[in-house]
Amino acid sequence: MGFAAACVLGGSPTPGGATAPRESAPSQHKSGSRRRRCLQYNAGPSQERVVVEQRIEEITRANLAFYAAFESLDMLQMDKVWAHLEYVTCIHPGWSLRSDWPAVRDSWVLIFNNTFSMKFELSDVQIQVAGDLGWVICTEHLTSRQDDQPVETRVLATNLFERIGDEWLMIHHHGSPVMG
DSSP: OOOEEEOOSSSOOOOOOTTOOSOOOOEEOTTSOEEOOOEEEOSOOHHHHHHHHHHHHHHHHHHHHHHHHHHHTOHHHHHHHBOOSTTOEEEOTTOOOEESHHHHHHHHHHHHHTOSEEEEEEEEEEEEEETTEEEEEEEEEEEEESSSSEEEEEEEEEEEEEEETTEEEEEEEEEEEOOO
16 A cells, blocks of 8 residues: 555545645634645555545544543543553653553553643644554644643644554554643
Protein backbone atom coordinates (compact mmCIF):
# COMPACT_ATOMS: atom_id res chain seq x y z
CA MET A 1 0.00 0.00 0.00
CA GLY A 2 1.30 3.48 -0.83
CA PHE A 3 1.91 6.43 1.41
CA ALA A 4 -1.06 8.54 2.45
CA ALA A 5 -1.60 11.54 4.66
CA ALA A 6 -4.55 13.63 5.69
CA CYS A 7 -4.46 16.92 7.50
CA VAL A 8 -8.06 17.04 8.57
CA LEU A 9 -10.19 16.33 11.58
CA GLY A 10 -13.86 17.13 11.60
CA GLY A 11 -14.81 16.00 8.15
CA SER A 12 -14.19 13.38 5.55
CA PRO A 13 -11.17 13.71 3.33
CA THR A 14 -12.42 14.48 -0.15
CA PRO A 15 -12.20 11.43 -2.41
CA GLY A 16 -10.12 12.28 -5.45
CA GLY A 17 -8.91 10.86 -8.68
CA ALA A 18 -5.28 10.21 -9.54
CA THR A 19 -4.52 13.85 -8.86
CA ALA A 20 -6.01 14.36 -5.39
CA PRO A 21 -5.36 17.85 -4.01
CA ARG A 22 -2.22 18.29 -1.93
CA GLU A 23 -3.73 21.18 0.04
CA SER A 24 -6.85 23.29 0.04
CA ALA A 25 -8.06 26.31 1.97
CA PRO A 26 -8.71 26.04 5.72
CA SER A 27 -12.17 24.86 6.66
CA GLN A 28 -14.31 25.95 9.58
CA HIS A 29 -14.92 23.15 12.10
CA LYS A 30 -18.20 23.12 14.02
CA SER A 31 -16.30 24.01 17.21
CA GLY A 32 -15.18 27.24 15.53
CA SER A 33 -11.53 26.27 15.24
CA ARG A 34 -9.90 26.39 11.81
CA ARG A 35 -8.49 23.23 10.34
CA ARG A 36 -6.39 22.72 7.24
CA ARG A 37 -7.53 20.06 4.80
CA CYS A 38 -5.10 18.19 2.60
CA LEU A 39 -4.53 14.77 1.10
CA GLN A 40 -1.34 13.29 -0.31
CA TYR A 41 -1.18 10.09 -2.30
CA ASN A 42 1.26 8.17 -4.36
CA ALA A 43 -0.18 7.41 -7.74
CA GLY A 44 -1.90 4.06 -7.47
CA PRO A 45 -5.01 2.13 -8.24
CA SER A 46 -8.32 3.73 -7.32
CA GLN A 47 -9.16 0.89 -4.91
CA GLU A 48 -5.98 1.59 -2.93
CA ARG A 49 -6.99 5.24 -2.47
CA VAL A 50 -10.44 4.15 -1.27
CA VAL A 51 -8.86 1.84 1.33
CA VAL A 52 -6.49 4.59 2.49
CA GLU A 53 -9.34 7.10 2.77
CA GLN A 54 -11.39 4.57 4.75
CA ARG A 55 -8.48 3.94 7.13
CA ILE A 56 -7.95 7.68 7.60
CA GLU A 57 -11.61 7.99 8.58
CA GLU A 58 -11.24 5.06 10.99
CA ILE A 59 -8.14 6.61 12.59
CA THR A 60 -9.98 9.93 12.87
CA ARG A 61 -12.79 8.20 14.78
CA ALA A 62 -10.29 6.37 17.02
CA ASN A 63 -8.55 9.65 17.82
CA LEU A 64 -11.86 11.35 18.62
CA ALA A 65 -12.74 8.42 20.92
CA PHE A 66 -9.41 8.91 22.72
CA TYR A 67 -10.12 12.60 23.38
CA ALA A 68 -13.70 11.82 24.42
CA ALA A 69 -12.33 9.31 26.95
CA PHE A 70 -9.73 11.85 28.09
CA GLU A 71 -12.36 14.58 28.59
CA SER A 72 -14.72 12.21 30.40
CA LEU A 73 -12.05 11.31 32.98
CA ASP A 74 -13.59 7.83 32.80
CA MET A 75 -11.09 4.99 33.00
CA LEU A 76 -13.54 2.50 31.49
CA GLN A 77 -13.72 4.63 28.33
CA MET A 78 -9.92 5.03 28.26
CA ASP A 79 -9.55 1.24 28.61
CA LYS A 80 -11.58 0.81 25.40
CA VAL A 81 -9.32 2.97 23.19
CA TRP A 82 -5.96 1.44 24.20
CA ALA A 83 -4.43 -1.87 23.16
CA HIS A 84 -3.73 -3.83 26.36
CA LEU A 85 -0.32 -5.04 25.20
CA GLU A 86 3.21 -5.10 26.59
CA TYR A 87 4.57 -2.75 23.92
CA VAL A 88 2.19 0.19 24.48
CA THR A 89 3.88 3.38 25.67
CA CYS A 90 2.87 6.78 26.94
CA ILE A 91 4.73 10.02 27.70
CA HIS A 92 2.69 12.71 29.43
CA PRO A 93 4.09 16.27 29.44
CA GLY A 94 6.89 16.41 32.01
CA TRP A 95 6.64 12.70 32.85
CA SER A 96 9.03 9.86 32.15
CA LEU A 97 8.20 7.05 29.74
CA ARG A 98 5.51 4.58 30.80
CA SER A 99 5.81 1.18 29.08
CA ASP A 100 3.48 -1.83 29.15
CA TRP A 101 -0.27 -1.56 29.58
CA PRO A 102 -0.42 -1.74 33.42
CA ALA A 103 2.03 1.20 33.77
CA VAL A 104 0.29 3.21 31.05
CA ARG A 105 -3.11 2.56 32.63
CA ASP A 106 -1.84 3.58 36.08
CA SER A 107 -0.69 6.93 34.63
CA TRP A 108 -4.22 7.64 33.37
CA VAL A 109 -5.73 6.64 36.72
CA LEU A 110 -3.39 9.09 38.47
CA ILE A 111 -4.31 11.92 36.07
CA PHE A 112 -8.04 11.21 36.28
CA ASN A 113 -7.99 11.01 40.09
CA ASN A 114 -6.31 14.42 40.36
CA THR A 115 -8.29 16.37 37.76
CA PHE A 116 -11.80 17.84 38.10
CA SER A 117 -12.38 18.57 34.41
CA MET A 118 -10.66 18.67 31.01
CA LYS A 119 -11.70 20.19 27.70
CA PHE A 120 -9.78 19.84 24.43
CA GLU A 121 -9.79 21.83 21.21
CA LEU A 122 -7.50 20.36 18.57
CA SER A 123 -5.68 22.24 15.83
CA ASP A 124 -2.94 21.57 13.27
CA VAL A 125 -4.22 18.00 12.96
CA GLN A 126 -2.32 15.66 10.63
CA ILE A 127 -3.36 12.05 10.10
CA GLN A 128 -1.17 9.51 8.36
CA VAL A 129 -1.56 5.82 7.67
CA ALA A 130 0.81 3.08 6.55
CA GLY A 131 -0.61 -0.41 6.48
CA ASP A 132 -1.96 -1.33 9.91
CA LEU A 133 -0.38 1.69 11.64
CA GLY A 134 -1.84 5.16 11.75
CA TRP A 135 -0.80 8.26 13.62
CA VAL A 136 -2.17 11.64 14.47
CA ILE A 137 -0.08 14.70 15.21
CA CYS A 138 -1.94 17.68 16.61
CA THR A 139 -1.87 20.60 18.99
CA GLU A 140 -4.11 20.16 22.01
CA HIS A 141 -5.57 23.38 23.41
CA LEU A 142 -6.38 22.11 26.87
CA THR A 143 -8.42 23.71 29.63
CA SER A 144 -8.28 21.75 32.86
CA ARG A 145 -9.34 22.21 36.46
CA GLN A 146 -7.32 20.71 39.23
CA ASP A 147 -8.76 23.06 41.86
CA ASP A 148 -11.04 26.10 41.60
CA GLN A 149 -9.08 27.82 38.82
CA PRO A 150 -9.00 26.77 35.16
CA VAL A 151 -5.57 26.20 33.65
CA GLU A 152 -5.04 26.63 29.90
CA THR A 153 -2.12 24.93 28.17
CA ARG A 154 -1.05 23.85 24.71
CA VAL A 155 0.42 20.42 24.12
CA LEU A 156 1.91 19.01 20.93
CA ALA A 157 0.65 15.42 20.79
CA THR A 158 1.43 12.32 18.78
CA ASN A 159 -1.08 9.48 18.95
CA LEU A 160 -0.15 6.16 17.35
CA PHE A 161 -2.81 3.57 16.54
CA GLU A 162 -2.52 -0.05 15.40
CA ARG A 163 -5.22 -1.90 13.53
CA ILE A 164 -5.88 -5.00 15.63
CA GLY A 165 -8.64 -7.16 14.19
CA ASP A 166 -11.22 -4.71 12.89
CA GLU A 167 -10.49 -1.79 15.25
CA TRP A 168 -7.81 0.87 15.64
CA LEU A 169 -6.37 0.88 19.16
CA MET A 170 -3.89 3.32 20.66
CA ILE A 171 -0.40 1.96 21.22
CA HIS A 172 1.42 5.23 21.97
CA HIS A 173 0.58 8.74 23.19
CA HIS A 174 3.22 11.44 23.57
CA GLY A 175 2.44 14.94 24.78
CA SER A 176 5.02 17.74 24.88
CA PRO A 177 4.23 21.17 26.30
CA VAL A 178 4.31 24.05 23.81
CA MET A 179 6.24 26.98 25.28
CA GLY A 180 5.33 30.54 24.42
